[in-house]
Amino acid sequence: MPELPEVETIVRELDAQLPGQQIEAVQVFRNTPLGRTSTTVFSQKLVGKKITSVKRRGKFILFHLAPSGLLVGHLRMTGKFILAQAPKNPGKHHRVWFKLKGGSTLIYEDLRCLGTLEVLDNQAQSASLNRLGVEPLSPEFTAAWLKQALKNNRTPLKHWLMNQGNIAGLGNIYVSEILFRARLSPLKPAEKVRSKQAEGIHLHTLEVLKAALISNGTTISDFRRVDDKTGEFQNFLQVYGKEGSPCTACTKPIQRIVQQQRSTFYCPSCQK
DNA sequence: AGCGGAACCTGTCGGC
């Protein structure tokens, strides 16, 4: 479900409220997100720990713990973190409750159970985190870097931008939106992107991500913020989910194609 | 090495 702006929105809200709070108890209603880790071991690694900060890397959420350790969460399609005051009964899709000293509870819920939760000693332990590419909102993400990275690569642009090992945090919605604004076809091989066009991708990646962040992300069906509010960027989408609607630039209908088993929306007449 | 496809899960929606 969530891409960088949605995860960042959640992380900011959690980081405003959780630091200093201690985990008093962990209740697991369904252990799917824990992978092979047993409920008991998961709980033992967390109880008594204090949350010092909440950060993001790509689409991963990192809860730093004291005196040591790191809780790493990935929401995949439908995961959510909600902060609630003393909830009484677990909701249908609640998977884990982290009861905090002082009365509030951090709820992890996940309709499809594709999300993951893992406790590590440190960040370097996670193969998934180690694989991640450049942070698009960091100083390392430059037009020059992008030009170089796209070279000698026949992968279609859509795939290349979705690959977390290249740029960490982009997903299906934002890649469609970025390519529309950059006027480039999602089918174009990465190595065919010209210098000026790479600058366009760089510029529009930053623009789209920043605008989405200001809107607190995109809510298509069920993305919710920590306080259950929705994001607002769906009001600014130009192509995602707009199959058949007139292109905002040329009025020809937006098309939907399938790449990597995922929907891609674009305007074949504007995006070459 | 690199690709497509399946798998992981549950729910909703549209067509017949």
Next chain:
DNA sequence: TGCCGACAGGTTCCGC
């Protein structure tokens, strides 16, 4: 009304 297939913000694994 009911059944069936397609689809959903993501990642990983397996086989060719």
